Structures are given as C-alpha cells and as structure tokens.
Amino acid sequence: xxxxxxxxxxxxxxxxxxxxxxxxxxxxxxxxxxxxxxxxxxxxxxxxxxxxxxxxxxxxxxxxxxxxxxxxxxxxxxxxxxxxxxxxxxxxxxxxxxxxxxxxxxxxxxxxxxxxxxxxxxxxxxxxxxxxxxxxxxxxxxxxxxxxxxxxxxxxxxxxxxxxxxxxxxxxxxxxxxxxxxxxxxxxxxxxxxxxxxxxxxxxxxxxxxxxxxxxxxxxxxxxxxxxxxxxxxxxxxxxxxxxxxxxxxxxxxxxxxxxxxxxxxxxxxx
Numbered sequence: 505x506x507x508x509x510x511x512x513x514x515x516x517x518x519x520x521x522x523x524x525x526x527x528x529x530x531x532x533x534x535x536x537x538x539x540x541x542x543x544x545x546x547x548x549x550x551x552x553x554x555x556x557x558x559x560x561x562x563x564x565x566x567x568x569x570x571x572x573x574x575x576x577x578x579x580x581x582x583x584x585x586x587x588x589x590x591x592x593x594x595x596x597x598x599x600x601x602x603x604x605x606x607x608x609x610x611x612x613x614x615x616x617x618x619x620x621x622x623x624x625x626x627x628x629x630x631x632x633x634x635x636x637x638x639x640x641x642x643x644x645x646x647x648x649x650x651x652x653x654x655x656x657x658x659x660x661x662x663x664x665x666x667x668x669x670x671x672x673x674x675x676x677x678x679x680x681x682x683x684x685x686x687x688x689x690x691x692x693x694x695x696x697x698x699x700x701x702x703x704x705x706x707x708x709x710x711x712x713x714x715x716x717x718x719x720x721x722x723x724x725x726x727x728x729x730x731x732x733x734x735x736x737x738x739x740x741x742x743x744x745x746x747x748x749x750x751x752x753x754x755x756x757x758x759x760x761x762x763x764x765x766x767x768x769x770x771x772x773x774x775x
Contacts, residue, residue, distance in 0.1 A: 506729065510528055513579070515759045520569045523565070524565070524566065525718045529583045529588055529604065533556045544607040549565075558608065559607065581644070609647045615647055618643045668694070669708070673708065675689060676715060689712070720742055
C-alpha cells in the first residue's frame with residue numbers, strides 16, 4: 505500500500521535478501537512464522553514477536569536465509585522522511601540518517617495489537633488510506649516511545665563531507681535509470697578509483713555499487729507501481745539485459761518479483 509507515509513507491505517521471507525539500503529527509515533515487524541534476524545550494518549538485529557528491526561535511512565542491511573529453515577511473515581514499513589519528521593516533531597530534531605539510533609525496538613502488547621490492526625487494514629478489500637495512516641502513526645510512535653530512553657548502540661552516521669562525493673551522489677540520484685559505469689563517474693569527478701571507493705564508503709557508509717543499486721531499486725519500484733508500461737520495458741529502461749535479470753534483482757531486494765509486487769500493491773486515492 506502507498507500513501508503519504510511511504511509504503512507498507514506484507515512479505516514472506518523465504519530466501520536471502522542481498523545487502524541493500526533505502527532512502528527511507530525502515531521498520532520490520534514479525535507477524536507469523538519463525539523467529540529470525542537481519543544484519544544491520546554488521547550487527548545482528550533479532551526479528552521476533554517482541555522485537556522489531558529498525559533501520560535508519562541509507563543504512564545497509566541484509567537478510568540471511570538458511571536452507572530448510574521455516575519462513576518468516578513480516579510487515580515492512582518504508583517511511584517517508586517528511587511524514588516521519590512531522591509525526592515525530594515532539595521527539596526532537598529529526599535526522600533520517602540517525603533517527604532510530606538502535607537496530608532493535610521492543611514490541612509491547614499494545615504495539616502488537618496496533619500491528620494486528622495494520623494487518624487487518626492491509627488485508628481489507630478496499631483498505632482506507634486515512635485509516636492506514638492513522639494506524640501507522642500509532643504503530644511508529646508506540647515502537648519509538650517504548651525504546652526512546654534505551655539507546656545503548658548510538659553510532660555517528662557518515663556525512664557527505666567531500667564535495668566530489670556529494671557530486672557523485674547527486675548524479676546517481678538524478679540519473680533516471682541510465683546508469684553509467686562507476687569508472688565513468690570516477691573519471692568525471694577527477695578522482696582515482698581507489699580514492700573514490702575509499703572516500704565514498706567513508707562519506708556514505710556503503711560502496712558506490714551498493715549505493716547505485718539503492719537508487720536503481722527505487723526507480724524499479726516506481727516504474728513497477730506507478731508506470732503502466734510493461735515490465736520488460738521497465739527492465740530495459742533501468743539497464744537490465746532482460747526481464748529475468750530484472751526480476752532476480754527485484755526479488756533479491758524486496759523478497760517478491762516485480763510482477764507479484766505490481767499485482768499486490770494498492771493505489772491510494774489522491775488526497
């Protein structure tokens with residue numbers, strides 16, 4: 505489902521998700537299946553009935569699925585920064601790169617009841633955008649307030665301090681699917697390849713290739729959800745050699761194929 509809040513989706517985790525990131529603050533709640541965990545940066549974050557996974561914007565994370573283990577059913581929130589900033593205005597200065605500060609959040613009984621209401625709304629035949637936004641605001645605040653005083657894993661997020669890296673980041677973000685090779689970007693900003701990779705990781709917390717995949721994934725989701733063009737055309741626009749390669753990339757980042765994602769998403773009425 506899409507809305508002013510961002511995106512919310514129900515997903516079955518039954519295979520690995522590659523290391524990736526999002527330009528949104530990301531929250532993952534278990535609603536069924538086996539207990540599991542994500543790796544956020546290089547730390548394990550448990551995903552259980554009473555523990556949610558919290559991921560700040562642009563923070564790399566992945567899901568490791570072991571063959572033979574049961575699947576885990578989750579609700580995944582991708583929260584729009586403007587919406588989240590307004591929602592959390594009373595909690596202090598908002599920084600999507602350092603908002604949660606921890607990778608795990610406690611799911612209390614009250615939080616779990618709200619989560620079940622979110623699930624019921626999501627499964628409805630004609631889910632209400634207003635109802636979903638209200639429920640998500642309660643879910644987010646309940647989770648945050650449960651752990652707001654317990655920030656034992658505080659970390660300073662990298663900042664875009666090098667103007668050359670800022671230029672490369674801006675170029676990647678503005679590039680609408682026509683992705684130049686990394687070496688071409690390096691040559692354009694006048695850095696050696698080794699120095700570029702080192703500085704990019706220092707400034708963003710991720711490799712240039714991973715960052716480029718983040719941007720490509722957001723373009724892929726936009727084309728899959730908003731555009732009416734065929735998935736083959738979307739794959740070509742994004743620089744994939746064929747639909748199979750595009751589908752594999754999409755599934756490895758979102759846990760579902762672009763076709764299933766397109767079929768399952770609900771477009772909310774304009775507000």
